[in-house]
Amino acid sequence: MAAMAACIAGLCFGWWVLSDSADQPLAGPMTVHNRPHRLTGTPPKPYEFPGGGRTLAGAYRLVALYGSPDTPALGALGEQPVPASIERVKGIARAYQPLSAEPMLPAFEIIATVASATPTDNGDYSRETDARTVLAWVQAAKEAGVYVVLDIQPGRSSVLAQVKQYEDVLRLPNVGLALDPEWRLGPSQLPLQQIGSAGSAEINEVSGWLTALIRQYKLPQKLFLLHQFRLTMLPDRQNIDTSHPELAYVIQMDGQGTQPAKQSTWQAIMANPPASTVFGWKNFYYQDSPMLDAAATMSITPKPWYISYQ
Numbered sequence: 123m124a125a126m127a128a129c130i131a132g133l134c135f136g137w138w139v140l141s142d143s144a145d146q147p148l149a150g151p152m153t154v155h156n157r158p159h160r161l162t163g164t165p166p167k168p169y170e171f172p173g174g175g176r177t178l179a180g181a182y183r184l185v186a187l188y189g190s191p192d193t194p195a196l197g198a199l200g201e202q203p204v205p206a207s208i209e210r211v212k213g214i215a216r217a218y219q220p221l222s223a224e225p226m227l228p229a230f231e232i233i234a235t236v237a238s239a240t241p242t243d244n245g246d247y248s249r250e251t252d253a254r255t256v257l258a259w260v261q262a263a264k265e266a267g268v269y270v271v272l273d274i275q276p277g278r279s280s281v282l283a284q285v286k287q288y289e290d291v292l293r294l295p296n297v298g299l300a301l302d303p304e305w306r307l308g309p310s311q312l313p314l315q316q317i318g319s320a321g322s323a324e325i326n327e328v329s330g331w332l333t334a335l336i337r338q339y340k341l342p343q344k345l346f347l348l349h350q351f352r353l354t355m356l357p358d359r360q361n362i363d364t365s366h367p368e369l370a371y372v373i374q375m376d377g378q379g380t381q382p383a384k385q386s387t388w389q390a391i392m393a394n395p396p397a398s399t400v401f402g403w404k405n406f407y408y409q410d411s412p413m414l415d416a417a418a419t420m421s422i423t424p425k426p427w428y429i430s431y432q
Contacts, residue, residue, distance in 0.1 A: 169295035173225035176342035179370035184227035237305035248277030277307035297344030322361035351377035374402030402428030
């Protein structure tokens with residue numbers, strides 16, 4: 123299984139050698155004509171993002187469709203099959219490109235684990251999407267030059283425990299990670315009844331594990347995204363470790379509603395952020411009044427580095 127996963131992640135390096143066995147006697151003295159043949163293939167080039175390079179931070183802005191595969195109620199991503207989702211997000215990226223000096227990288231933000239209003243079998247109030255379903259979308263996205271962010275809504279579960287269930291997917295070079303503290307619940311909390319929170323210790327545990335994975339498999343930099351629309355969702359975010367160069371840190375303001383309310387939340391979220399952090403913005407098709415178009419979104423100060431559509 124590990125070997126298969128490594129192949130999926132593009133890590134089956136194509137070294138191939140054709141030579142005579144060292145145990146086989148040669149049929150005469152070594153000459154230019156009868157010495158063993160050794161043909162060594164060139165290892166595959168390390169993965170680069172569609173616009174070049176292996177770094178996201180400061181090099182790309184991303185625009186994403188958010189949601190769960192085949193579940194329209196959870197966001198725009200699931201409103202159409204994979205090929206149509208690819209075309210849809212690429213069209214959105216094209217609308218943004220004239221407004222950005224950096225390449226706009228189209229992306230999917232896939233809700234890998236979905237907070238549940240009713241108890242799940244293991245009692246964590248979070249339903250895990252089958253990794254094979256996620257992988258099918260990720261592989262199609264990779265072939266199309268689309269980045270993918272796995273969104274974790276852990277319920278009462280440990281965030282790291284859920285993230286590890288998608289290790290094989292996170293080994294792929296075009297996959298980053300998003301944590302949604304709104305759905306990180308205490309032992310007696312319920313989704314949609316309380317707004318959860320994630321402490322810096324748990325977030326740092328996840329970022330440390332993800333960094334180790336990147337180093338082990340020599341992956342390009344990964345997006346590490348934290349959702350926030352209330353200060354209480356990240357109660358001690360000043361202690362979040364943002365020192366890993368392997369990660370591109372983004373805090374996304376994903377509040378919905380009127381534009382004055384969203385701007386107020388934007389200003390509050392931007393105050394005193396952790397070091398080396400940039401900001402993202404979410405547009406809601408049905409809950410914003412009105413929803414900003416591309417030009418208005420890019421006129422926000424500071425200009426967002428990550429924009430998603432739900």
